[in-house]
Amino acid sequence: MTLHETIGSDLGSKQADPRLSGIIKLAILAVGGQGGGVLTGWIEDVARAQGYAAQATSVAGVSQRTGATVYYVEMAPQTPGDPVPVFSLMPAPGDVDIMITAEMMEAGRSIIRGFVTPDRTVLITSTHRALAVSEKMVPGDGIASSDEVMAAAEIAARRVIAADFDALAIRNGSVISASLFGALAGAGVLPFPREAFEAAIRAGGKGAEASLRAFAAAYQVAENPTPEAAPVADAKSEPKVQGPARLMAEWDKLVARVAALPAPVAELALPGLRKVVDFQDLRYGAEYLDHLGTVLSRDDAAHGWVLAREAAKYIANALAYDDIIRVADLKTRARRFERIRSEMRLKDANVLQLTEFFHPRAEEIVGMFPARLGAKVESDPKWMARLTRWFDKGRRLRTDSLPAFVTLHILGGMKGWRRRTLRHAQEQAHLARWLETALAETARNYDLAVELVRCRRLIKGYSDTHVRGYAKFDRVLAATARIATRDDAADWCRRLREAALMDEEGKALDGAIRTIESFT
Template sequence: MTQAISILLCALGGEGGGVLADWLVDAARHAGYPAQATSVPGVAQRTGATTYYLEVFPTHISALGGQRPVFGLNPLPGRLDLLVSSELLETARQTALGLCSADRTCVVSASNRALTTQEKMQIGDGRLDDAALVHLLQQHSQTSHVLDMAALTRQAGTVVSATMLGCIAASGVLPMQRADYEAAILDGHATGNASQQASLRGFALGLDAVQEQRSQSRYVDAVLAPTANVTADAADAPALPEGVAALFPAAVHPMLRLGHARLIDYQGANYAALYVQRLQAVWAAEQSGAPGQSRATEEVARWLALWMAFDDIVRVADLKSRASRLQRVRDEVKAKPDDVVKLYDHFKPGVPEFAGLLPSPLAERLIAWEQRRVASGKAPLGLPIKVGTHTVGGLLMLRLLSSMRGLRRLGHRYAQEQALITDWLAAVEAGARAHPDLGLALAKCGRLIKGYGSTHTRGRDNLLHIVRHLAQGAVFDTPQARAQAIDQAREAALRDEAGQALDVALRAHGAPARELRAQPIRWMPRVRTQHADKG
């Protein structure tokens, strides 16, 4: 690198900001890296903070051949590598000045607040919203770590500057090692006095806290990385039949392999063949609109498999009675081979779950009866069941229920889900023929289908409303504009469980909001306690 690493430290009065800057310079020089620090004093009464600007050249002095870098005296907008602050609003203030950038800056901030004079002057609650401040940091930083530095500082019995030093060391921005930072704190002493030992404790707590956040972030990134996860999972899935693989391009194969294996496990080979048939229709539609592209087909391969393998009582019983699940539970509780593990599962199936396995005419009458009961103010029926899965009787009951998957295709729930899937796929195919962006936007709407019970119903209703009123109803100038509206509606539905954001997005594009669902009002009898009667 030919550029110095730039760091801005922000600290309030009495928090040891100057000491922190000195520690960083000493740690850099201890490790053999050139460094320089400057400071800009703040003002009193919590209207500002003292900032310290440092630059560390990430090339060892021995490799410079006698040359020395020229350092800057102040940070440049958008060129900051690390921003560290002991107060959340101060972090947001520096971010608002344009010093951070989303493609470069790592932000480390305390979640703690010291109220400003303006906030204290308000008649009511004048405090700024912490969530909005954190969101601002996340928007304008490459990585961000927000943590309760005050609690860590109290735990260590030191000042916040020591905790901030640990956070800086764990951020990975600077080239120094842990020993270099600890040497700066000890300042040449072998063990250090009581104050230095407290600083070492605060340093260790800050370092561990940020390292834990980074580990969690790496895990989440790995989980959410679609290509890596699909490839890894597909490697464990059974191989695709050659005849099926030949029908689709290689880009679709990883997801197709997972979906095909899932549906064979769920319902059998015939059901998996229906999955392939549906996917072929989407692929053909996409090729007619954009030859050579397969993005919509890849998305449909994912969400169609998940929707077709909808959760019902048969599926739940199957998953809970598998040997792999029992072994996973033993691993989670760290049971030894000779330990006895008792496992109880609690179920509360209601009328919709039982009606799902009945033929449609009978199921519709049963569901209508339940709806009349609920409309009259009564609670929905549910059958609480406690099953000892570790017992022979409990396991046999679950296996018996899971063996009923052959009856699933005769049930009301199966017929209902297949009809709705057909509606969605028809919209995807029509969109793919019109424009690749439109087909892809509608394919991604399959993400709205998730969970079970009311969560599944709500996602399904949202998807169908988007399809019927944005894909087929509202007027747009171009297919790309329609695709953009569908994308916005989908993201709104995923952000807000209540659906208010979705209604706003629908109205913004000329589509009607979702219909309000009738909810019964239940009058609860007033319970008079003995104490109230005496009063």
């Protein structure tokens, strides 16, 4: 007979509640900053205050969101004079009563590891996402599907309690450990009264009131789960466009041009217009609409305006490229500092120290030169080597200090200079070639033209990331040109683009290109 069975049989005659018949085994998966240790301590304190013997252990995971810390608590009812139970140090697959995960993918990992089973495990999880390094590394959309995890949880667990407990905690001025503790109490899976849980929080002292608010909100969600129970993040609204009357009159004219477009195109053209005007100026916005008008002239309602709709998005992205001016501008905006303060949950008494990391390459420096001079310098290996020695060093600027902030603020205000730079000339030339290549296919293969427009998705970011995107873009278009006359050319272009987005090194793209080479 196992220890679990022995204690269960001994207590069976003393307690009618089946939840008290034996060792209760509870595991928690959480990453740094989510308060897994605090949550574990609260659970252990509640158990002991209610006359239970309890033991808590933890095994740290790998850093940088590639693994969570596993916290494990075992508890069993104990009366004075009874021997102290011998508890396990780690959870075993198929032997966990309660599984708490502080993020959606951790719920998936707990299922994969066998900690969640349909015969016994109650799974309590937050539905929000804290992206893992492996998800962020993918050039395309590497975010794992939360829906798939939830579907697996419904099958794997005896009962699932899921809500965005992180958002709920933030709304109440606390952290997710407090809301998960409330969900545990509200779920009724531990034989302790609500007051005992709240007493454990109060005993912690600091931040107790905020923690109790988050606890109460999560308790209600877990006790009365409904589709509306999980808090929903507020929708982000576009900032209102404001400015001098003369400029607002010009802006209204541009908006009127957008309103005259076909509805499917206008839906994306207005955000695109906002983006390029914010990037440069109103004249740049007019140029954006001129480019879009060129595409519209080659499109029609019979195709549902798909080509122009896609172009509305990707032309805006191409025009609003990331250069030194753009990066400096974004890093010194008031909204960014407000967002950071909000995410860090800073109070008026706190001091924010913000360090920016810069590593400009010689190409970024030359890109700021006048177009003709920059082209000359860029073609000279000796000058490029000198610039690399002078500038290719990691720099750290404290933007909470006046000198660094003023430096970046001045750089960010150089929009008037941008049109004269080498980088702008290069981006404009690339935009023209890209659109010309795509539009040349509209008469022969409309679907291929659409896929070629979508290939602009490959180009993004700054510095090395931007260079890699350009290289992949050129390779995809070159490979597509080899099969452009085939009936399935559009499908192959899509496959090449998706392969290019699968990994940073381009290994999947190499394989796709070799496949094309095998039949051309």
